[in-house]
Amino acid sequence: MLAVLDLSGSDARTTEDIFVGRSQSMPLGRVFGGQVLAQAMVAASRTIAEDRLIHSMHGYFLRPGDSRRDITFAVDRIHDGRSFSTRRTQAFQEGVPIFSMIASFQDVDPGLDHAAAPPTDVPAPEDLPAIEEHLRGSHPMSQRLLADRPVEVRHVPSPVYLRVEGAHVPRQAVWMKLRRPIGDDPRLHAAALAYLSDLTIQEPVLRAHGLPWITPGLKVASLDHAMWWHRPGRADDWLLYVQESPSARGGRGLSTGRIFTRSGTLLASVAQEIMVRAPAD
Numbered sequence: 334m335l336a337v338l339d340l341s342g343s344d345a346r347t348t349e350d351i352f353v354g355r356s357q358s359m360p361l362g363r364v365f366g367g368q369v370l371a372q373a374m375v376a377a378s379r380t381i382a383e384d385r386l387i388h389s390m391h392g393y394f395l396r397p398g399d400s401r402r403d404i405t406f407a408v409d410r411i412h413d414g415r416s417f418s419t420r421r422t423q424a425f426q427e428g429v430p431i432f433s434m435i436a437s438f439q440d441v442d443p444g445l446d447h448a449a450a451p452p453t454d455v456p457a458p459e460d461l462p463a464i465e466e467h468l469r470g471s472h473p474m475s476q477r478l479l480a481d482r483p484v485e486v487r488h489v490p491s492p493v494y495l496r497v498e499g500a501h502v503p504r505q506a507v508w509m510k511l512r513r514p515i516g517d518d519p520r521l522h523a524a525a526l527a528y529l530s531d532l533t534i535q536e537p538v539l540r541a542h543g544l545p546w547i548t549p550g551l552k553v554a555s556l557d558h559a560m561w562w563h564r565p566g567r568a569d570d571w572l573l574y575v576q577e578s579p580s581a582r583g584g585r586g587l588s589t590g591r592i593f594t595r596s597g598t599l600l601a602s603v604a605q606e607i608m609v610r611a612p613a614d
Contacts, residue, residue, distance in 0.1 A: 334357065334368075334483040334511070334525070334528065335515060335521075336355070337354055337355055337356060337357055337368060337372065338354075338371060338372060338375050338521065338524055338525075338528075340352040340353060340354045340372060340375055340376055340379070340406065341353050341354070347407070348409075349407040349408055349409050349410075350376070350379065350380050350407070350408040350410070351405065351406070351407055351408075352375075352376040352379065352405070352406040352408070353403050353404070353405055353406070354372045354375075354376075354403065354404050354406065355403055355404070356368060356398065356399075356400040356401075356402070356403075356404065357400065358400060359400040362399060362400050362401060363397050363398065363399075363400060364397070364398030364399065364400045364404070364431070365400075365531070366394055366432075366531050366555045366558070367527065367528040367529065367530065367531030367532060368528060369394075369398060369404065369424050369431065369432045370390070370392050370432065370434065370527050370528075370531065370558055371524040371525065371527045371528040372404065372406060372424070372524075373390075373392065373406055373422040373424055373432060373434045373436075374387060374390060374422075374434075374436060374523065374524045374527055375520070375524050376406035376408050376422050377408050377420035377422045377434075377436050377438075378438070378520050378524075379408070380408050380410055380420060381418050381420070381438045382418075383520075384440060384441065385417075385418055385438040385439060385440055386438060386439065386441070386519060386520065386523065386562070386565070387436055387437070387438050387520075387523050387562055388437055388438065388439045388561065388562050388563075389436065389437045389559075389560065389561045389562070390434055390435070390436040390437075390527070390558075390559065390560050391434065391435050391436075391557070391558075391559045392432060392433065392434035392435075392557060392558050392559075393432070393433050393434075393556070393557045394431070394432055394554070394555045394556060394557065394558070395430050395431055395432060395433060396429065396430070396431045397431070397554075398424075398426055398431045398432070399426060402426050402427070403426075404424050404425070404426055404431070405424070405425045405426070406422055406423070406424050406425075407422070407423045407425065408420055408421070408422050409421040409422075409423075411435075416439055416440050416442060417437055417438065417439050417440075418437070418438040418439075419435065419436070419437050419438075420435070420436050420438070421433070421434070421435050422434045422435075422436065448563065448564075448598070448599040449591065449599055450597060451573055451575065451591075451593040451597045451599075452506065452575060455489055455506050455573060455575075456489060458487050458508035458571050461487040461488070461489065461508065462487070463485070463487065464485070464486055464487070464492070482532075483511055483512055484509055484510070484511060484512065484528075484529060484532060485509065485510055485511075485512050486507055486508070486509045486532060486533065487507070487508040487509075488505060488506075488507050488508075488533075489505060489506040489507065489508070490505070493505075493536050493539050493540050493544075493545050493546060494545060494546050494547065495545055495546075495547055496545050497539070497540055497543045497544065497545055501540060501541055501542060501543040502540065502541060503537045503538065503540065503541035503577055503578035503579070503581075504537055504540075504575075504576065504577040504578070505533075505536060505537055505540055505576055505577075506573060506574065506575050506576070507532075507533045507573075507574040507576065508571055508572070508573055508574075509529050509532065509533075509571075509572055509574055510568065510569055510570055510571045510572060511525060511529075511568050511569040513569065514569045515568065515569050519565050522565070522566065522567055522568045522569075523562055523565075525568035525569075526562070526566070526568045526572075526592065526600065526601060527560060528568075529568060529572070529574075529592075530558075530560055530574075530590070530592065530601070530603045531555065531558060531605070533574065533576065534574075534576060534588045534590055534603060534605045535553055535555070535586070535588060535605065535607045535609075536576070536588075537576045537577050537578035537588045538578045538581050538586030538587075538588055538607060538609055539551075539553075539609070541578055541581065542581075542611065544611055548611070548612065549612065550610075550611070550612035551609075551610070551611055551612065552608070552609070552610040553607055553608065553609050553610075554607065554608045555605060555606075555607050555608075556585070556605075556606045556607060556608055557605065557606050558603070558604075558605045559603070559604045559605070560601060560602070560603050560604075561601060561602045561603075562600070562601050563599055563600060563601060563602065564598060564599065564600050565600075566592075566594055566598070566600040566601075570594065570595065571595045572592055572593065572594060572595070572600070573592070573593045573594075573595065574590055574591075574592050574593075575590060575591050575592075575593065576588055576589070576590040577589060577590075581609065584608055584609065584610055585606055585607065585608060585609070586606070586607050586609045587604070587605070587606050587607075588604070588605050588606075588607070589602070589603065589604045590602070590603040590604075591603075
């Protein structure tokens with residue numbers, strides 16, 4: 334993950350800043366959406382003064398990406414004000430856009446301060462089984478895809494990879510963290526948090542309808558992704574991702590989420606709409 338977030342510069346001559354990144358190897362060859370949006374953030378931040386940190390992004394997934402090919406990121410320096418900077422980042426493969434994002438960055442300023450509280454009835458991550466325990470008996474490719482990720486994830490009440498256990502409700506909670514420390518760079522932690530935010534946000538829609546990921550004929554694709562960073566935090570410590578889906582209709586489902594530290598500090602809010610096509614039976 335750290336390797337794919339370490340973009341290289343380009344000598345291409347253009348009115349925009351150009352960066353190039355590679356992709357993580359994926360069993361089905363499709364670029365993970367959280368990866369490309371995190372890379373787009375890194376590209377935009379390379380054009381911003383170090384004392385300005387990202388506070389919001391809005392992105393659209395335009396086409397599936399090929400994980401075997403490099404991705405080119407073009408950053409347009411839309412605006413630099415006294416406190417805020419705005420950037421537009423486009424991700425391309427073979428000259429075709431696959432992702433488009435606008436992000437805003439801000440100086441660290443004092444101001445009003447309040448935050449929602451986390452739920453109090455969620456078990457600690459140490460009291461939940463590791464993902465490997467849920468994958469026994471599954472296909473080896475599925476085991477590799479989930480167990481070899483750079484992220485540790487523990488679901489409340491349980492994952493929806495193979496089955497949906499318990500009530501079919503449009504909500505869940507997920508503990509998540511990177512598997513090892515990544516240093517202290519706040520920009521890297523913000524990008525890693527974006528990476529993490531796309532891993533499970535679709536699942537409240539599936540859980541509400543009793544659809545595990547392995548349902549034959551199920552098709553899910555992210556359409557857009559919005560994220561707001563409220564406070565700095567570490568992606569290599571346990572984080573609680575509380576998610577719910579307020580609506581699904583017309584082949585689309587919306588999920589929202591809040592990301593808390595283990596001590597209860599609200600770090601970020603997320604919203605994503607997905608295309609979801611389920612088999613009729």
